[in-house]
Each structure stands twice: as structure tokens, then as C-alpha cells.
Amino acid sequence: MATIGFIGLGTMGRLMAARLLKAGHIVRAHDIVSASVDALVAQGAVKAGSIAGAAEGADVVVLMLPDTPDVEAVVHGQDGLLAHPPPGRLIIDMSTIAAGAARSLASAFAEKGVAWLDAPVSGGPQGAETGALSIMVGGAADAFATAEPILAAMGTTIRHVGEAGAGQTVKACNQLICAMNLQAICEALALGRANGVDLALLREVLMGGAAGSWMLQNLAPKMIAGDASAGFRIDLKLKDLRLAGEMAFAAGLPLPGLALATSLYLEARAHCEGNNGNQGLFRTYDRMTNQEGRR
Numbered sequence: 001m002a003t004i005g006f007i008g009l010g011t012m013g014r015l016m017a018a019r020l021l022k023a024g025h026i027v028r029a030h031d032i033v034s035a036s037v038d039a040l041v042a043q044g045a046v047k048a049g050s051i052a053g054a055a056e057g058a059d060v061v062v063l064m065l066p067d068t069p070d071v072e073a074v075v076h077g078q079d080g081l082l083a084h085p086p087p088g089r090l091i092i093d094m095s096t097i098a099a100g101a102a103r104s105l106a107s108a109f110a111e112k113g114v115a116w117l118d119a120p121v122s123g124g125p126q127g128a129e130t131g132a133l134s135i136m137v138g139g140a141a142d143a144f145a146t147a148e149p150i151l152a153a154m155g156t157t158i159r160h161v162g163e164a165g166a167g168q169t170v171k172a173c174n175q176l177i178c179a180m181n182l183q184a185i186c187e188a189l190a191l192g193r194a195n196g197v198d199l200a201l202l203r204e205v206l207m208g209g210a211a212g213s214w215m216l217q218n219l220a221p222k223m224i225a226g227d228a229s230a231g232f233r234i235d236l237k238l239k240d241l242r243l244a245g246e247m248a249f250a251a252g253l254p255l256p257g258l259a260l261a262t263s264l265y266l267e268a269r270a271h272c273e274g275n276n277g278n279q280g281l282f283r284t285y286d287r288m289t290n291q292e293g294r295r
Helices: 011-022 034-041 051-055 068-076 099-110 124-130 141-151 166-194 199-207 214-218 220-225 234-250 256-270 278-288
Strands: 003-007 026-030 060-063 090-093 115-118 133-138 155-162
Touching: 003 011, 003 051, 011 026, 011 034, 011 060, 011 124, 026 034, 026 051, 060 141, 068 099, 090 099, 090 141, 099 115, 099 166, 115 141, 115 166, 124 133, 133 141, 133 166, 141 155, 155 166, 166 199, 166 214, 166 220, 166 234, 166 256, 166 278, 199 214, 199 220, 214 220, 220 278, 234 256, 234 278, 256 278
Parallel strands: 003 026, 003 060, 060 090, 090 115, 133 155
Antiparallel strands: 115 133
16 A cells, blocks of 8 residues: 555545545645644544645655646645655646646656656546546556556546646546536526426436436536535636636637636626536526526
8 A cells, every 4th residue: 555645635635535545545634724634634644734744755645736826836835846756756636737737847847757647537526435536647657557556546437648738638628528518408407497397307308318417417406406515616617617718729729619608607606606516507597597586
């Protein structure tokens, strides 16, 4: 079993770190929120009081942070990983960040003889809790081979998709499909509701045909129920859509569906849905169709 420094214990990170503990790994946990660390320590983790402390004695350091600046701060800060890399010479960044930043970080660590893998995930808190995440990995093939047994504690679909930055590119494609699928589900539910169809029955029938999807299975019931609970937050989805949009702009690639989905998510955030789960997008349609006060 490996000694793993784990930095970033948000909604996803704490569940992923718990899976590593269940697999028998030693986890040295660090987060800016001390209560998050203490909760994982109660499950058997070792508390690390700093970034360097998390890396100390570690075979690998895993990062699960909100955005590119957060990862760069953990790397380049005075107590950061670039100055204090793990003795195992491997870092796995499971955050979703800009592909260009992933390539730059991989290059910076390569100069120090440390391998950097970008390994963002899909599957949400449910997949993190059950160890059923999809993990898309960019970086050197030999580093991936070393990391794969560790990743296996957190995911079931684990693929090496190319060189540094490729994992982040695949994740951007994933989030584009997810956002447009959610938009389509919202519109289908709005259309069914406007024509008097029972929405639970509508979802059941759609799940049995070609329209069936993970989003329809897991998030449509919450949309129908008006459930505002946070899972994967709208603010985080907007960050991912921004990254996909920046990538498309740099490539001169028109993606009108991405632009429309981003606009709808921005509207949801403008109406204070940012900290709610992605199912909150349906309330944008509530407002557009004068249904908001009828739930």
C-alpha cells in the first residue's frame, strides 16, 4: 500500500480520500478547512498541517482543488510542491483545470525529475463515494502505470488518453456533453409540463428509450422534486464550461451549443443557484415559464 498526500477535501476530495483509506493506503490529508481534515482523520487519515507536510514521505501526492489558480498556488507557494515534491516523485492532479496550465505544470516538474499527471474525473459525489469514477489521465505512460493501482481505488473507468493536458481536454469534452444533456432534459421537462404530462412518468418512459442518460437517471428526479441540494455545484460547472469555451476560442472553433448552455448556467447563477447542484438549472426554466411560485 502507498503513502499518499491528499490535498483538497471538498465535496469530491473527501469522498475520494476516504476510498483510498478503505483500500488500505496511508493518507496524509491537508485542506485549508481544518474541519474537513479532522473529519478524514476520524476515518483513519494522518493530519498534515501544510502542503509540504502532506508531501513529506509520500509515494504520491493527489490534488483535488476547485480551479487553476488553486492548483498553481499549491504548486508555487512558499510551502508549495515545486519546492517540496514528494519523495515518490509523482503528483496526480485530479482537479479540473486549464489544459495549458496542466502542460506548464508538467514541464515545470519534469525539470525537477517529478512526474505530473492531469487526471480529472467524472461521476460526481455518487461516483466518488462508491469508487466508480471515470478518470481520464494525461501524462507520461510510465507515470500512468505507476498511478493506475492508486486510481483503481477511486474509479472503474481509468484511461490514459495522451500526453500532459490530454486529460483536461477530455474532461472539457465530457462537461460540454453533460451541460447540453442537462439543458435538453430541462427543455423536455418544461415541454411536458406545459402540456400536462406527469413529469415522473415522462422521465420513466424516456429512460427506457434512446433518450436515457446518466443525467436523466440521477438528476431529473431532483429537478422534478425541486431539490436544491448541492452535489456538483452550478458554480463549478460554469468554471468547467469557461475552460471549454477558452479552449474552443483558442482553436477558433464555434460551439453554439456550449455558448447557449453557458448562458443558461449564468442565468441560474444570477438567480442565486450557484451553490446549488446542477439540477438547479431547471429552476431557470421555472422562471422562464412562470412556474417558479407553483411548486
